[in-house]
Amino acid sequence: MKSVVIEQPEQLSIAQRAEPQPAAGEVRVKVKYASICGSDVHIWHGHNPFAKYPRVIGHEFFGIIDAVGAGVDPARLGVRVAVDPVVSCGHCYPCSVGRPNVCSELQVIGVHRDGGFSEFSVVPNANAWALPDNIDDRVASLVEPFTIAANICAFLQPQPQDIALVYGAGPMGLTAIQVLKGVYGVKQVIVADRLTQRLQMASDNGADLTLNNAETPLAVQLAGVQPTLIIDAACHPYILAEATALASPAGRIGLLGFSGAPCTITQQSLTSKELSIFTSRLNSHRFPQVIRWMSEGKIAPSKLVTHYIPLDEIERAMTLFEKDPRSCCKVILEI
Structure with missing residues (x-):
């Protein structure tokens, strides 16, 4: 073979x-x-x-x-x-x-x-x-990447009233967008990326608002809007500190990255808002869940x-x- x-x-x-x-x-x-x-x-x-x-x-x-x-x-x-x-x-x-x-x-x-x-x-x-018959062979290998989004969302517990910010419009970010919108019915999903083509992919996958953060800081573009849920699917060390600054009080932040580089945040930036930070690796028995979503057309x-x-x-x-x-x-x- x-x-x-x-x-x-x-x-x-x-x-x-x-x-x-x-x-x-x-x-x-x-x-x-x-x-x-x-x-x-x-x-x-x-x-x-x-x-x-x-x-x-x-x-x-x-x-x-x-x-x-x-x-x-x-x-x-x-x-x-x-x-x-x-x-x-x-x-x-x-x-x-x-x-x-x-x-x-x-x-x-x-x-x-x-x-x-x-x-x-x-x-x-x-x-x-x-797999059920209505899942096409040609996309069936994509069950696994959607389990990554399913796993972090199991921690974050998205709600319809959330304002979600997703860093990164690569495959991980796009699966997160689809799950937030198609499964959890999140009111607004904002996506940040540095490539205009990737931001177009984000829109095609259901993002409500896309922001290019290559030059203009997100804090300026958000103009006071405080996301209640943030997913780091870009996995750069600087993002956690920025996310804590942007997040709403009582917000939740989900991290998917494996960078070994250090980042700096203060206890005050977390506890003053009582932020919750969740990390996620791979998936924990999420295949049946994603297969059901795929079969039902939610993603x-x-x-x-x-x-x-x-x-x-x-x-x-x-x-x-x-x-x-x-x-x-x-x-x-x-x-």
Whole structure:
């Protein structure tokens, strides 16, 4: 089978590998579509501190179960599935309180273990979620990115009366916009980005107001409007301090970033407004929720897709995703 392998940082190849066989409790997925995420690019360049090499990358993928291991119901054969990349131990403290996404022994498919940029991928049976027929194969790999928005919103508890500010109109920001508007019915969603093309994508995905913060500070453009809910989907260290200054008293702030750079905020800036800050990593059992939203038409994953590219052209696809944010959003690989 063909697999996209990062042998070492900056060494990307399409390798021929033996088809994997599912062990007990596992299924093998014949992958049909897989979408590129920024973390895949980071693994390629050696900027993901969690990755182990060599690695078959890809954690957003969809396919059909074509083999099952011992203990798995044979009725699973032929089932269309989206794969949750979070593999947890089930017995540590985070797992015991429903937070498997920060399991003490966390493994992420496509990061710690081989992923879905391959003709076949073996995954735990519990991680392969069946999809209803009305979810199109061509967008089914996008269940996973929407679980990121679902997870942070589970903490933030958006309300219709909220005024939401989303930093960043990349894929994470766009999924957040759709979930805030389509699922929670938030009254106003404001989006800030430095690229006009990305701001147009934000409008297309439901943003009520878009602001270019490349030159004019948001504080000036908001003109006293105080967001009650803020999501940092741009993941720059400076954002937290600015968000605390802009937020309404009793506001909630959600962080999705992994930057190792420090940022400076004061206790006073938080406690004077009694702000709540939430952080979110990956997803915690959010696949059924997102699959339901997608099936019911509350979110529209096709609005994120700008390119379909064959697996054989993986380097072109990865480079396009990385280097052309003005015209490119989600790139989906055709396996």
